Amino acid sequence: xxxxxxxxxxxxxxxxxxxxxxxxxxGAARVLRQTQPTxxxxxxxxxxxxxxxxxxxxxxxxxxxDAGSELLAHVRGMADAATQVSRVAAGQSQSVEGxxxxxxxxxxxxxxxxxxLISLRRTHPGISIELVPSNEVSxxxxxxxxxxxxxxxxxxxxxxxxxxxxxxxSLFASAQYLDALGAPATLADFAGADFIGYQQPERLVPQITxxxxxxxxxxxxxxxxxxxxxxxxxxxGAGIAFLPTVVxxxxxxxxxxxxxxxxxNMETWLVTHREIxxxxxxxxxxxxxAAELDKDGWxxxxxxx
Numbered sequence: 001x002x003x004x005x006x007x008x009x010x011x012x013x014x015x016x017x018x019x020x021x022x023x024x025x026x027g028a029a030r031v032l033r034q035t036q037p038t039x040x041x042x043x044x045x046x047x048x049x050x051x052x053x054x055x056x057x058x059x060x061x062x063x064x065x066d067a068g069s070e071l072l073a074h075v076r077g078m079a080d081a082a083t084q085v086s087r088v089a090a091g092q093s094q095s096v097e098g099x100x101x102x103x104x105x106x107x108x109x110x111x112x113x114x115x116x117l118i119s120l121r122r123t124h125p126g127i128s129i130e131l132v133p134s135n136e137v138s139x140x141x142x143x144x145x146x147x148x149x150x151x152x153x154x155x156x157x158x159x160x161x162x163x164x165x166x167x168x169x170s171l172f173a174s175a176q177y178l179d180a181l182g183a184p185a186t187l188a189d190f191a192g193a194d195f196i197g198y199q200q201p202e203r204l205v206p207q208i209t210x211x212x213x214x215x216x217x218x219x220x221x222x223x224x225x226x227x228x229x230x231x232x233x234x235x236x237g238a239g240i241a242f243l244p245t246v247v248x249x250x251x252x253x254x255x256x257x258x259x260x261x262x263x264x265n266m267e268t269w270l271v272t273h274r275e276i277x278x279x280x281x282x283x284x285x286x287x288x289x290a291a292e293l294d295k296d297g298w299x300x301x302x303x304x305x
Contacts, residue, residue, distance in 0.1 A: 010078075012046035015039050016054060017075050019062050097126035100285045104149035107227025109133035111247050116292040120285060127281050135225060146282050147289065148271045160274045162286075164294045166265040171208075171257045172248040177237040178255055187212035190257060194239030196230055197223035204242070211262050246298045268293070 018028035019039065029036040047054050054068035064072065104113060109131055117129050132145060154161050173193075184190055190213045197204060201220035208215050222238055224230050234241050235252055245263065248254040270290055272282065 009042075009045065009049070012042045012049070013075055013078060015042040016046055016068075017072075019043060019055070020064065020068075020072060020075075024062055096124055096281045096284060098281055099128045099130050100147065100282055101130040101132060101145045102147045102149070102285070102289075103132040103134050103145040105135050105151075105227050106133035107231065107247075108149060110228050111231075111251065112293065112298060116289060119292065120288045123288070124281070124284055127285060129285075135227070146272060146279075147286055149289075149293075150269045150271055151266055153267065153269050154271050158274055159271055161269045161271045162290055164268050164270055164290055165298060167268055167298060168245045168263050169242050169266055170245055170248075170261050170263045171211075171240050172234060172243045172245075172254040173240045173257055174235055174237045175253075175255050177234075177239065178257065180237070184257070187258065187261065188214065190240070191215065193219065194221050195219045196221075196233050196239045196241040198227075198230060198242070199223070199225045244298075 015028065015032065015034075018032050019025055022028045022031060025036045025039050025043075029039045032039065043054065050071075052067040052071070053065050054071065056063040056065060102113075102117075110133070113131065117131065120127065120129070150161075151167075153163070178184075181190070181193060184193075193213075195201070195204070195208070195215060197220035201223050202217050204220070205215055205217060222233060224233065230241050231243065231247070231252060233239070234243065234248075234254060240257060242264075243254065244266075245256075249256070270286060270293075272286055
C-alpha cells in the first residue's frame, strides 16, 4: 500500500460525513461530541489536504459542492468499512464490562425497562447501559445501537430477532373523562368523543371505525409522536387513546372505555446484529432482556402494588 498517497486525516473524513448526514456543523458536533469550531477546522484541513472545496460557505445549511458530492460515495464506503471493523471486533469481545446501547420507544423506556435494567446491573455491575428512547427505527447495521426493541420483525438478513411476549392494547380513558361523556353504553356512543392521535391520526380512523365507533379525523383534537406524552394526555382527561393494558390499568389507573371493548396484540421483538451475538456483554444483556420482558406478560415489570 502506498501510504504516501493518503494525504488526509481519516478523522477529518468522519467530520465531513457527519456534517453531510446531519446537514449542519452544529448537528455534526452534537453526534460526534465535539465543538462546532473543532468540526469546522477539521473540514477546512480536509479541504486543504485534498485541495478541494467540499461545502459552500455562508449558509446555515452546509451545501455540498460538486466535488464534495463526488467524494461522498467513496466516503460512505470508508464509513461502512470502519463500522464493519468495529462490529467484528465487538463481536469477538468476551468482556462483561463496558457499554451496551439499547434503543426502544420512549414509552417502553419509561415504563417497561427500568426494573429490567436495574436487575441486569445487580447481576452484571460491569455492564453500563446507554438507553436511547426513540420512536425511529435505529440502524443496527451501522451501530446506532447494539440492541433494539421493535414492534415489527426486521427484514434485514444480517439481523437476529427474538419474539418476546406480545403486548395487549385497547382503548383507554380516565374515569373522569368517561363520566363527562355520560357513561356511554355501546361503542357507537363514543362517536362524538375526543381521541388522541399518534403521529398520523388518519391511519387510526379505519381501525376505530371497524371496531364500531364511527369516527373521522376531526375526532382527533390532539396528536403526538411521543408515547409518554400520550399517557399523560389520557390521564389528564384529554380523550381516548390506544394504550397497553398492563400500563393503562396496572400502573396508571385508567379505564377501558367499555369492559368488552376489543383488544389487540402488538408484536414485540428483541433485535441485534448477528455478528454482535458473539460479544459476551451484549449477549448477556440480550438474554436478560428476553427473560425479563417475557415474564407474566409484562405485568411484573410495570404493575405497582
